[in-house]
Amino acid sequence: MKFQGRSTRKRTGGRRRHARNKRRHELGDEPTETEVGEQKLKFVDARGGTEKIRAIVTDVASVATDDGTVAAEIENVVENPANPNYVRRNIITKGAVVATSEGEARVTSRPGQDGQVNAEVLE
Template sequence: MKFQGRSTTKRTGGRRRPIRKKRKHQLGSSPTETRVDDTKLKVVETRGANEKVRAMSTNVASVATADGVVSADIEGVTRNDANPNYVRRNIVTKGAVIDTSAGTARVTSRPGQDGQVNAVLVDEE
């Protein structure tokens, strides 16, 4: 299913006018941009009477190590491929590399969607 909308030009090159505006369930939302700070969660209603927990800010991560899963404090963001500006602003997204009390780790969860930060230790070479 495509919700971005159909093409505004016809095959012939003519203009195609929109049938209607987007419906409520087709609208997107702005990114959460989870910051490194005291934990603050926000519950958002989603389609089908379900809920999502958004992490507005957090300072705790569940880090998977060779021995098991350890709860570690987040000290800062060292790399974020999603946006280089996120490193300066300490914003955690999926794939971000964070400094924790357990060591350097890569985020595997989506904090803006899940409400928690899960990470895996990264081998420093």
């Protein structure tokens, strides 16, 4: 099991072997691929006694408009710079452009980390 970032070779060209396995807090999680649909949340324990809320499925976004913030219905994903396949699969990540009842909006929050979709209307 390799540690991320560390080279497996020393400066001399010799092999560097890891001294121990990863601890639980050093393990990574599978990415939460938030889909469009009826809202479904998952609570996950994080370090320091805190909790993360993962949005597994969601259809509501808090959209910032010129008049203020409005709760809008998410219809589908229009564009996603993280992965072009996410558009076909309707997966929402930060930076994704979604079609809402208020018009197209760009997601500014991380739904897989904080369980909600915040977005701003595109002009």
